[in-house]
Structure formats: C-alpha cells, structure tokens
Amino acid sequence: MARIHLSVPHMGGREERYVREAFASNWLSSVGPQLDAFEREFSARLGRPAVALGSGTAALHLGLRLLGVGPGDEVLVSDFTFVASVNPIRYLGGEPVFVDSDPDTWLMSPRLLSKALADRARRRRAPKAVVVVHLYGQCADMDPIVAACAEHGVAILEDAAEALGATYCGRPAGSFGTLAAFSFNGNKIITTTGGGMLAAAKPEWVERARYWSTQAREPGAAYHHRELGYNYRLSNVLAAIGRGQLEVLEERVRQRRAVEACYRAALADVPGLAFMPEADYGLHTHWLSCLTVDPDRFGATRDEVLAALAAEDIEARPLWKPMHLQPLYAGCDRYGGEVAAGLFANGLCLPSSSSLAQADQERVIEVVHRVARPAFATRRSSEGVVLAPHRSLDPPELPQGP
Ligand SMILES: *Cc1c(COP(=O)(O)O)cnc(C)c1O
Numbered sequence: 001m002a003r004i005h006l007s008v009p010h011m012g013g014r015e016e017r018y019v020r021e022a023f024a025s026n027w028l029s030s031v032g033p034q035l036d037a038f039e040r041e042f043s044a045r046l047g048r049p050a051v052a053l054g055s056g057t058a059a060l061h062l063g064l065r066l067l068g069v070g071p072g073d074e075v076l077v078s079d080f081t082f083v084a085s086v087n088p089i090r091y092l093g094g095e096p097v098f099v100d101s102d103p104d105t106w107l108m109s110p111r112l113l114s115k116a117l118a119d120r121a122r123r124r125r126a127p128k129a130v131v132v133v134h135l136y137g138q139c140a141d142m143d144p145i146v147a148a149c150a151e152h153g154v155a156i157l158e159d160a161a162e163a164l165g166a167t168y169c170g171r172p173a174g175s176f177g178t179l180a181a182f183s184f185n186g187n188k189i190i191t192t193t194g195g196g197m198l199a200a201a202k203p204e205w206v207e208r209a210r211y212w213s214t215q216a217r218e219p220g221a222a223y224h225h226r227e228l229g230y231n232y233r234l235s236n237v238l239a240a241i242g243r244g245q246l247e248v249l250e251e252r253v254r255q256r257r258a259v260e261a262c263y264r265a266a267l268a269d270v271p272g273l274a275f276m277p278e279a280d281y282g283l284h285t286h287w288l289s290c291l292t293v294d295p296d297r298f299g300a301t302r303d304e305v306l307a308a309l310a311a312e313d314i315e316a317r318p319l320w321k322p323m324h325l326q327p328l329y330a331g332c333d334r335y336g337g338e339v340a341a342g343l344f345a346n347g348l349c350l351p352s353s354s355s356l357a358q359a360d361q362e363r364v365i366e367v368v369h370r371v372a373r374p375a376f377a378t379r380r381s382s383e384g385v386v387l388a389p390h391r392s393l394d395p396p397e398l399p400q401g402p
Contacts, residue, residue, distance in 0.1 A: 003313045004364065007187040007288060010252065010355040015244030022240040030214060032236030038243050039197075045246070046172055048180075048199045049206040052234040052242070053213055056161040056183025056196035060131070061088035062209040062232065063157045063179040063198055067129040069094045074125060074333075076116055078108045078133040078140075078159075079322045080340035085133050085159045086323055097127065098324050100336025102141070105279050106290075106343060108132050109336065110144035116335045117152045130156050134163035134173050135320070136276060136349070137189070137256065137285030142168050142176045157181065161196075164189055165253040168282040174199055184238075189252050189287050189354070190245035192238040253285045255354035259361065260286035263350055266365045267291075270372045272298030288349040290319060295346070300371045302346050308371045309350075314364055319347035 022034045035052055043050045053059050069075055071093030077086055079098035089096045099116055102109040113130065120127055130149055132140050149156050156177030160166075163173035164182050174180030184195035200206045211217075216229025234242075264275050272294035278284045295301045300308075302318065309316045322340035323329045350364055 001313065001363070004315060004351045004356070004360050005353065006315045006317055006349065006351055008353045008355065009186050009191045009193070010248075010255075010353060011241075012244050012248035012251070014247060015241045018240035018243045019237060022237045027236045029235055030233040032239070034236045034240040034243060035234065038234075038239035038246070041243060041246055042197055043199070045249075046174055046180075046199055048175060048201060049203045050182075050197045050199040051206045051210045051213065052239055053196045053198060053209075053232045054234055055194060055232075056159075056181050056185065057084045057088060058213070058230070058232040059181035059183075059196040059198035060085065060157065060159060061091055061230075062212055063181055063200075064088050064092055064094070064129060064131075065212070066179060066200070066205050066209060067155050067157060069128045073128040074120065075129045075131060076113065076120075076127045076154075077131040077323070078135075079324055079334060079337055080106065080320055080343060081133040081135060081159070081323065082161075082320050083323070083326065083328070084161070085131055086329065089131070094128065096323065096329060096332050098322070098329075098332060098334035098337065100334070101339045101343070103339050104277055105138065105141060106276055106339075107135055107138065107140035108145065109339070110141050110148060112335045113145055114148040117148055117154065119335075121152055126152060127154055130154055131159055132156055132177065133159040133161075134166060136162055136290050137166055137287035138276070138279060139163060139166050139168035139173045139282050141279065141281065143281075146176055155179075161185075161188065162287050163285065165249050165285045166283055170282075177201075179205065184242055184245070189256060189285060190242070190249055192234065192242040192245065195234045195238050195242060252354045253283070256286045256352060257284070259352055259354070259356055260289040262361055263289050263291075263365065267368060270298065270369065272296070272372070273368075286352070288352045290347060290349045292319075292343065292346045293348065298372055302348050305368060305371050306348060308367050309364065312363065312367050314351060314367065316348050316350050316364075319343050319349060 069092045073094045075089045080101045158177040158180035160174040161183035166173040180199045182197040184192040213232035216227040218224040276290040293302045324334045324337045
C-alpha cells in the first residue's frame with residue numbers, strides 16, 4: 001500500500017496553462033505578467049496590496065524590517081508556532097518574547113498578551129511589534145489582540161502562513177494587522193512549490209518591500225544602491241502556479257474541512273481524544289487535522305499513536321514544539337508556556353491533504369481505533385460493562401511500543 005503523507009500539493013488543473021503562458025512570453029524570472037496578475041488576484045481577495053516573495057519566511061523578514069525591528073528590539077510572538085515565525089526576528093538582531101496560547105483556541109492568549117504589553121510598558125521597554133500566528137487554519141482572537149496592541153501603540157504582523165482562506169468575524173486572515181505574511185510552501189493549503197506573500201495596509205509599504213526584495217536596486221541602468229536588499233522575489237513561473245491554485249482555494253478549504261470532519265465523526269466515541277477547538281468567531285480551514293491524546297483515558301500515548309501510524313506507512317506528526325522549549329531560543333523571556341507545552345506533549349496532526357482518498361482516511365482511522373481499543377475494552381470490562389468493539393472482526397491487540 002502507498003505511503004500516506006501529512007499534506008501534499010494538490011493542483012487544480014489550470015496551473016500548467018498559466019505556466020505555459022509564462023514560457024510562451026519568455027518571462028521566466030523575477031518580472032512578468034504572471035507575477036503582476038498573481039499579486040492583483042491575491043490582493044483582490046484580501047482587500048489589501050501585496051507583494052509576491054520567495055517564501056513566507058522572507059515575507060516575515062521584510063515585514064519586521066518595515067516595522068523597524070532592529071538590534072536589541074523586543075518582539076512579542078506566539079510561543080506555540082513553527083520556528084519560521086521567530087527566526088526573522090533574530091535575522092534583524094531582535095529579541096523574541098514568547099506569549100502562550102489560549103487553551104480554547106490553541107492560539108495566542110489575548111489575556112497573556114495584554115499582560116505582556118502592560119508589563120513591558122511598566123519596564124519602559126515597549127516591544128517593536130507583535131507577531132500573531134494563526135495556526136492550523138484558524139485565526140487568533142483578533143478583536144482583543146488588536147485592541148490591546150492599539151492601546152499600547154504596538155504594530156501587529158500576522159503570520160497567516162497556515163491560515164489562507166480562514167476568516168475572523170467575516171474578514172480574511174491577514175486583514176487585521178499592519179502587515180501580514182502568507183506562505184505557498186509545498187505543504188500549505190495552496191502552493192507555488194515554494195513562495196510567500198506580504199500584504200500591508202499601506203501601498204507604500206508593499207512598494208518598499210518589493211524594492212528590498214530585488215536587491216534594493218535603484219532605478220536606472222547603473223548598479224546603484226542606497227539600501228541593503230535581498231534576493232527575495234518570487235519568479236514569474238511560480239506565480240503562474242499560484243494563479244491556478246488561488247482559483248481552487250475555496251474548494252481546498254472545503255476539502256480540508258471535510259477531512260477533519262470525517263476524523264471527528266469517526267473518532268467521536270473514542271475516549272481521551274480531543275480535536276482542535278473551532279472558535280465560533282470565524283471559519284477554520286483545518287489546514288491540518290489536529291487533536292490531543294489523553295493517555296490515561298485513551299489507553300496509549302501520543303507517541304504510541306504516531307508509532308502505530310508509522311508502522312502502517314502513514315505520516316503523522318506531533319504538534320509544533322513551542323519556542324520556549326527550543327535550544328535555539330533558550331533563555332528568552334516568556335509569558336506562560338504551559339498550554340503550548342501540553343499541546344506539544346500530547347498533540348498530533350493526522351494526514352490532512354485535500355486530495356486524501358476516502359480509503360486512505362479509513363486506514364488512518366482504523367489504526368487509531370486499534371491503538372485505543374485495548375485499554376478502552378479493559379476498562380469497560382473491569383467496570384462490568386459489556387461494550388461492542390469498534391470493528392467486531394478484528395482480534396484484540398495490545399499496542400506496540402515505539
Ligand atoms: C510555513 C510557515 C512559515 C514559513 O513559510 P515558508 O514559506 O515555508 O518560508 C511561517 N510560519 C508558519 C506558522 C508556517 O507554518
């Protein structure tokens with residue numbers, strides 16, 4: 001049987017046509033009509049101007065530079081995230097300060113953020129920016145976050161790399177902060193094979209980021225430079241892929257949500273499993289299907305679930321390892337961390353591709369059921385309750401250790 005991956009690219013069908021257009025025009029590099037169109041189409045959806053870049057990380061880097069982050073400046077950032085949310089702070093010599101998640105959303109706690117902002121203000125050390133990360137397809141609770149940042153005059157950079165297509169109170173992820181970064185990496189909800197986008201409230205900020213992204217080359221034929229730039233521009237060919245992908249974004253959101261809903265329904269009766277909460281304030285794309293395992297009630301640990309899936313050639317992963325547990329960021333200041341640490345200790349993401357076949361998803365569900373059942377069955381029998389097994393034909397089997 002074929003390996004089941006966590007999250008794979010899923011082309012819509014028109015990408016090749018746009019790529020052929022790019023080839024026919026011979027615009028294959030960092031300038032061209034596909035790039036212009038991709039930015040235009042992306043901006044129209046978001047309602048803000050945007051510049052296409054080589055990665056989401058590049059977008060975060062340029063966004064932080066636009067906010068003036070420099071050596072010694074503090075930046076408040078979600079503790080529970082992928083390292084790419086934080087590394088660009090260090091690229092600029094800044095100091096990350098981590099803010100824990102709210103257990104009800106798994107995303108940045110507005111309460112802890114307010115506390116952090118007030119605490120920093122008391123020490124007369126206002127952070128230069130707040131990086132709010134929208135993880136796994138759900139927006140953080142932006143109203144109180146925006147209000148707290150406005151009160152302290154601190155700008156927000158949204159890391160919406162995992163949340164393209166998500167909404168909060170009817171508005172798209174990435175339309176709340178001063179700036180927002182998106183990713184089109186191969187495992188994201190849509191992909192350009194690799195790429196990113198930086199959106200801003202102000203058009204002149206996007207212009208400046210575009211200028212920096214092409215080595216800060218001054219107009220004119222001579223190679224004249226006033227500012228430090230980067231080679232961060234997306235290519236016209238990859239922008240062509242992005243155009244085709246944007247056309248199927250809504251369909252991809254529906255498909256990812258359907259995958260998660262299927263897991264949720266099939267595993268609803270298994271004790272000790274809890275899926276990522278869906279906040280009532282917006283649309284959760286369920287980019288990845290995430291859940292936590294309570295080992296006592298489930299009867300096996302998260303790592304035993306991962307091992308059982310791996311033995312069946314199914315790729316599943318722990319949730320993000322919080323930044324305060326990374327040796328790279330040891331010693332950084334933080335507010336909380338216990339929620340993120342708990343999610344990392346017991347959480348996992350299941351295969352979530354929008355192209356995941358029903359039969360493959362059933363394979364995943366079957367493995368999770370099989371790992372759960374022994375303890376489930378044992379406890380029920382010790383309570384004197386007779387319970388029908390989930391799959392009556394399978395012989396009971398003890399979970400294999402890693
Ligand atoms: C993927 C991701 C990034 C980085 O995007 P790249 O395009 O891979 O550079 C940043 N933040 C988060 C939360 C991500 O998941």
